[in-house]
Amino acid sequence: MSRAAKDAQYQKPLTRLIDLAAGPLDLAGYEAEGGYTALKTAVKTLQPQDIQSKVKDANLRGRGGAGFPTGIKWSLIPMGPNAGAKYLVCNADEMEPGTFKDRLLMEQSPHQLVEAMAVAAYAIGANLGYIFLRGEYVLCAERLNKAIAEAKAKHYLGKNILGGEWGFDLYVHTGAGRYICGEETALINSLEGRRANPRAKPPFPQIAGLWGRPTIVNNVETLCNIPHIVNNGADWFKALSQGKSKDGGTKLYGCSGLSNKRGVWELPIGTSAREILEVHAGGMKGGRKLKAWLPGGASTDFLLPEHLDLAMDFDTISKAGSRMGTGLITVVNEDQSIVAAVRNLEEFMARESCGWCTPCRDGLPWTVKIMRAIEAGQGQAGDIDTLSKLTKWLGPGRTFCAHAPGAMEPLQSALKYFRSEFEAGMLSCKLRAPSESAPKPAAPTPRETAKAQSVNQ
Amino acid sequence: MSNAVLKLADLPKAQPFVLSEEERHEIEHALGHYPDSRAASIDALKAVQKRRGYVCDEAIPVLAEAIGISAADLEGVATFYSLIFRRPVGRHVILVCDSISCHLTGYDELKGELVKQLGIQPGQTTKDNRFTLLPICCLGACDRGPALMIGDDHHGPVEPADVKKLLEAYA
Numbered sequence: 349m350s351r352a353a354k355d356a357q358y359q360k361p362l363t364r365l366i367d368l369a370a371g372p373l374d375l376a377g378y379e380a381e382g383g384y385t386a387l388k389t390a391v392k393t394l395q396p397q398d399i400q401s402k403v404k405d406a407n408l409r410g411r412g413g414a415g416f417p418t419g420i421k422w423s424l425i426p427m428g429p430n431a432g433a434k435y436l437v438c439n440a441d442e443m444e445p446g447t448f449k450d451r452l453l454m455e456q457s458p459h460q461l462v463e464a465m466a467v468a469a470y471a472i473g474a475n476l477g478y479i480f481l482r483g484e485y486v487l488c489a490e491r492l493n494k495a496i497a498e499a500k501a502k503h504y505l506g507k508n509i510l511g512g513e514w515g516f517d518l519y520v521h522t523g524a525g526r527y528i529c530g531e532e533t534a535l536i537n538s539l540e541g542r543r544a545n546p547r548a549k550p551p552f553p554q555i556a557g558l559w560g561r562p563t564i565v566n567n568v569e570t571l572c573n574i575p576h577i578v579n580n581g582a583d584w585f586k587a588l589s590q591g592k593s594k595d596g597g598t599k600l601y602g603c604s605g606l607s608n609k610r611g612v613w614e615l616p617i618g619t620s621a622r623e624i625l626e627v628h629a630g631g632m633k634g635g636r637k638l639k640a641w642l643p644g645g646a647s648t649d650f651l652l653p654e655h656l657d658l659a660m661d662f663d664t665i666s667k668a669g670s671r672m673g674t675g676l677i678t679v680v681n682e683d684q685s686i687v688a689a690v691r692n693l694e695e696f697m698a699r700e701s702c703g704w705c706t707p708c709r710d711g712l713p714w715t716v717k718i719m720r721a722i723e724a725g726q727g728q729a730g731d732i733d734t735l736s737k738l739t740k741w742l743g744p745g746r747t748f749c750a751h752a753p754g755a756m757e758p759l760q761s762a763l764k765y766f767r768s769e770f771e772a773g774m775l776s777c778k779l780r781a782p783s784e785s786a787p788k789p790a791a792p793t794p795r796e797t798a799k800a801q802s803v804n805q
Numbered sequence: 806m807s808n809a810v811l812k813l814a815d816l817p818k819a820q821p822f823v824l825s826e827e828e829r830h831e832i833e834h835a836l837g838h839y840p841d842s843r844a845a846s847i848d849a850l851k852a853v854q855k856r857r858g859y860v861c862d863e864a865i866p867v868l869a870e871a872i873g874i875s876a877a878d879l880e881g882v883a884t885f886y887s888l889i890f891r892r893p894v895g896r897h898v899i900l901v902c903d904s905i906s907c908h909l910t911g912y913d914e915l916k917g918e919l920v921k922q923l924g925i926q927p928g929q930t931t932k933d934n935r936f937t938l939l940p941i942c943c944l945g946a947c948d949r950g951p952a953l954m955i956g957d958d959h960h961g962p963v964e965p966a967d968v969k970k971l972l973e974a975y976a
Contacts, residue, residue, distance in 0.1 A: 433840075445904035445943040476840070483851075483888055484900070484944060486957045519838045524847050525888035527942050541846035541874075543885040559841055604906040604947035611948050646905055646943075676947070678905055692908040700942060702885075801928035801940055802887065 352381045359588065360598060361576040362569065363614040366456040372491055375498035378459040384504055386575030390467050391510050394578070396427065399471035403574065405582035407596050412439055412530075412567030413645060413673045415662035424554035425472050425562045435563040436469045436477035437539065438571055441523055441530040443482055445646035445696060446678040449600040449612050450568035454481075454488035457572070458495035462518065464571040466504060467578055469516045472564050476517050480535050483522040492520050527700035531749050532565045533557075534702065545704040546749035569600055593618025593661040601660060602676035603629035606636065606684075612676070618664070622656040624677060636681040640765065644673025646693045647754025649761035650686070670761065686766040687773055690759055691719035697755035698794040708752035711742045715759065716794045722773030724791070732770050736763060822863035824871065828852045832871050842872045846882045850889050859890035887941075894937040895930045897975045900954040904943035907950040910962070915951040918965035922972060935975070 351373070355364035365373060365381050373381065390399055404419025425434060438461065442450040454461060461479070469477050481489055496518055499505045507515040521539055523529050529538045533547035536558050557563025577585050586596035595617050601624045602612040608630030615624070621641065625631065632638055640650040643660065649670035651658075658664050665672040680689055698712035715738050718731050739760040742752040763770065792800070824832070835848035849868045853860050860868075860883055869879040883889050890898075901919065903912055916927070923931055923938060930937040944959065946952035952961030955975055963971060 442945050443942050446906050446947055447943065448945040448947050451945045482945075484941070484954060484959075486959075521838070521844075522847075522851075523888075524851065524886035525941075526886055538847075539844060540841065541843035541872075541882060542878075543881055602948070604950065605909040610950075642905070678909070678947070680909060684909060689905065689908065692903070692905055696904055696942060699940075800926075 350381055358576075358580065358584075359616075360614040361580075361588070362453065362460070362572050362598060362600065363457070365460070366452070368456065372456050372458055372495075375459060375495070375502060382579075383459055384463050384499075386578040387463050387466050387470075387504055388510060390470050390578055391512050391514065396471045396473055399467065399574075399578060402577050402582050403471070406573075406577045406585040407582075408570065408573055408577065408585070409595055409662060410567055411569035411573075411599065411675075413444065413647075413671070415672065418566065418570055421554065421566075422472055422564060424552065425564060426555075427473055431473060431562070433476070433559075433561045434472060434474045435558045435561060436465060436472060436474040437535065437558060437563060437565045438465055438477070438479040438568055439530060439532070439535060439565050440479050440481040440485070440488070440568050441535060442485070442568070443527045443530055444644075444674050445693070446604055446642060447602075447645050447674040447676045448604070449602060449674065449676060451485060451488060452600070452612050453568055453572055454485065454492060458488075458491040459499070460572050460575065461492065461568060462495045462499050463504070464574045465518055466499075466509070466516055467574050468564070468566065468571055469518075470514060471574075474564070475515055478519050478521045478539060480529070480539055481520055481522050482529075483524055485522075489520055489522055496520065526702070527696075528702040528749075528751060531751065534749065535565060536563065543702070545702050546751075548748065573597055588616060589618050589661075590616045592616050592620075593659050594663070595661050599660070599675050601628070603679065604676065605679040606633040606681050607631065607679050608633050618659040618661045620657050621651075621660050621677060624660065625656065625679065629677075629679075632679065632681055636683060638679055639682045639684065640680045640686060640762075642673075642678040642680075642758065643670050644675045644677070646696060647671075647750070647757055648673040649757040650680075650765060651761070652765060671757070685723070686762050686769050687719065687723050690762045691716065691723050693758050694719050694755060695794055695797075697751065699798050701751060705748045705752075707742050707746050708748075708755075711738055711752060712755055713794045714738065715742075715755075720791045722770055725773055725775065727770070727774040729774070731774070732763070732767070735759060735770070739763070820863065822861065822867050824853075824867060825856065828856060829871070832868070836872065843874050843878070845872050846874070846879055847886065847889070850879075850883055850886075854890060858894050858896075859892060862891075893930070893934075895934050897935060897955050898937045898939060900939050900941035900944070901927070902942070902944040902946065902950065902952045903940045906943070906947035907952060910950040911964070912951045914965050915953070915963055915968070918968045919953075922968050936972070 408418045409415040534544040538544040553563045599617040703709040739756040831852040835845040866876040869876040949961030
């Protein structure tokens with residue numbers, strides 16, 4: 349049975365050709381399942397603007413975490429014969445804690461991404477593109493490079509694609525660490541061979557991006573939807589959500605932490621968090637109770653068990669005071685400390701700050717210092733108030749990019765829902781048990797730790 | 806008295822750094838991917854690190870010349886990225902994921918066991934130069950946490966009891 353036949357209804361376009369036991373399809377296998385049909389249709393029968401319209405009508409929203417409508421992003425790019433050099437970049441720098449969906453698409457369906465990039469490049473009139481891949485995804489790099497070589501040999505990439513006039517070269521660029529590279533403009537700086545500091549916006553990359561030229565940066569999952577929209581149309585795409593959301597399409601959802609099963613599942617967008625956790629992830633491990641969950645990564649606000657019935661889409665989760673982010677849920681159970689979880693998240697964010705702007709560079713280590721003290725039961729009077737203030741001082745509008753505001757999301761929600769856990773970490777003048785020794789000295793600051801743990805100085 | 810004066814000529818000279826044929830070839834190959842040569846900076850640093858374990862100070866001006874940018878610019882790039890090593894590392898670099906999913910599924914115990922087995926703290930290299938232990942941000946292996954990488958190999962979930970045997974596979 350062909351792989352596509354297993355999903356004859358075309359309900360799971362992104363993963364329908366994935367067979368973990370058999371591994372990824374090579375070019376011939378992918379073509380046999382209908383692969384590269386979208387590219388042929390696009391190049392031979394459609395104008396770039398036709399594809400842009402289809403994507404806009406489908407209301408595809410960016411799957412990297414922000415949910416910005418892809419069609420609108422594309423529409424800002426200058427078109428026409430005098431537009432000059434333009435670039436397409438795939439953001440495959442998947443480092444958001446708790447997120448492991450793009451790896452699946454790249455490891456198991458590399459040709460889908462290659463075709464998607466060719467179609468997207470045609471739609472925006474780009475002749476050169478890059479897949480910005482985190483260096484640790486070794487297997488992805490190997491499989492993508494193989495797919496690119498195969499596609500090039502068959503004239504799906506390179507000059508005169510499918511005998512026409514348009515050409516598109518595609519390369520895999522592997523990074524060398526640093527979470528901040530996933531920020532759109534930091535990614536562009538990194539790709540240019542610079543330190544990955546974000547750029548001020550505007551100008552937006554669609555106007556002045558890579559090497560100062562109009563550039564589109566899209567996430568892996570976002571791009572992988574494009575060939576299917578070209579093949580099946582905007583109405584088909586919108587119907588994929590089965591009325592669960594006003595957004596269209598499917599979404600790669602997942603679950604990790606102490607759930608019974610951990611994994612990634614392609615489901616209609618708007619599927620409830622409860623279905624993801626209880627049906628697909630099989631509920632909480634050991635029958636422990638769910639205490640809190642992050643909807644989609646380290647920079648999203650915690651939600652509670654009472655929010656589980658919400659539809660996992662961008663607007664619904666926003667209304668509940670969080671963000672869907674990458675859509676891969678991280679669960680915290682009743683035995684686990686929220687203070688320790690927030691400390692871990694803030695340590696990550698402090699270490700990964702690029703240091704470009706002061707609120708982030710100084711505010712995050714400060715946050716960590718307080719969190720470590722509270723975790724050790726040595727919180728000082730005023731610490732909780734300071735943390736609350738930090739969530740404002742590091743909030744939206746005060747920094748170059750979304751790194752620090754994102755870091756404040758789990759903290760502000762933890763303060764809202766679990767304030768008593770923070771209060772329990774305050775140093776109090778109570779009598780010591782005879783067996784208790786003197787309090788331990790404070791742990792080193794994140795910068796001291798990072799310095800001690802780094803070998804790149 | 807004159808014997809006590811330190812003369813410049815007596816100071817140990819830095820070994821001249823010469824790129825191997827293979828390294829030079831790999832850098833030239835990377836340069837072909839970009840309209841601007843600066844973009845090959847990370848590829849060039851990696852080409853050296855892949856074969857020498859780390860990027861020594863002497864390599865910087867040579868690499869900068871090969872890609873046509875200033876040594877100061879390349880130094881800036883080389884010190885920004887956490888996976889470009891500027892000091893010698895062991896034969897195998899262990900990258901332990903310390904992000905939230907692994908934190909919730911046993912990172913502390915895993916790190917504790919690694920520290921115990923290796924006798925070093927994160928950021929250090931074993932005396933026999935076999936292992937360097939480093940933290941890494943989310944490895945995208947949350948379905949297999951607690952996770953780590955040794956060299957190019959991903960492992961997970963790694964229970965503390967598995968550590969000894971796992972390390973034995975890396976001589």
